[in-house]
Amino acid sequence: MNPTNHTYFNLDGHxxxxxxxxxxxxxxxxxxxxxxxxxxxxxxxxxxGTPMDFTELKEIGKEINEKVEQLRLTMGYDHNWVIDDWDGELRHIATVVGPVSGRVMHTYTTLPGVQFYAGNFVAPGSGKDGAEYGRRCGLCLETQYYPNAVNTPEFPSCVFGDDTEYDSVTVYRFE
Incomplete structure (x- = not known):
């Protein structure tokens, strides 16, 4: 089982x-x-040493268009990051800062991974108040077990028995 959340965020407004x-x-x-x-x-x-390095605060667009295989395959960021020192306890895993608004979002989770998706495949469309949405208009931080964990014994298991209670916690906190 690997439920997640695919909410889009743009801290500068929709x-x-x-x-x-x-x-x-x-x-x-x-x-x-x-x-x-x-x-x-x-x-x-x-x-x-790769464009995937977000261990320090870095502008998302700085290396998103680099000519490396991993970014080419997904047209930008759409990968699972492995949470450091994961132990199943609620911990801070991410910080996002909007450049215009100055809004800050902190993400916390009990899960071992986070899929950072940069909205590479968002199709053009209209939204509320006449907003025009399109490619990279929002980002997702999807807390999860690693994708394909069910077929990869080296990954933390996402298989739970019939008598196992499953729960996880994810918090998005804004400043």
């Missing part, structure tokens, strides 16, 4: 356009590389 100017920090020194179709390979790779 009419603000791209989230590429937002800054992001992830408490994750590794991620799960993918193959075509965004399915994890089963490998856990370091982010150090």
């Amino acid at each position: 009419k603000a356009g791209s989230i590429e100017g937002h800054s992001l920090m992830l408490n994750a020194s590794c991620y799960t590389p993918v193959v075509k179709g965004a399915i994890p390979t089963g490998e856990i790779a370091t982010v150090k």
Whole structure:
């Protein structure tokens, strides 16, 4: 079982356009590389020295268009990051800062991974108050077990028995 939440955030407001100017920090020194179709390979790779490194606050757009295979496969960020020192307890895993509003969002979870999706495949469309939405107009921080964990014994298990109670906690806190 691997339920998650696919809420989009744009801390500068729903009419603000791209989230590429937002800054992001992830408490994750590794991620799960993918193959075509965004399915994890089963490998856990370091982010150090790659565009996947958000261990310090970094503008999302800084390296999103780099010509590296992982970003090419997903047209930007759409990967699972491995939470450092995961122990199942509620912990701070991410900070996002809106460049215009100055709003800050902190994310906390009890889960071992977070899918950072930069809205690479958001189709153009109209929203409330005449807002025009499109590619990278919002970002998602989807707390989760690693995708394809059911087929990857090296990943934390997302299989629970009939008599096992499942619960998880995710908190989005705004400043």
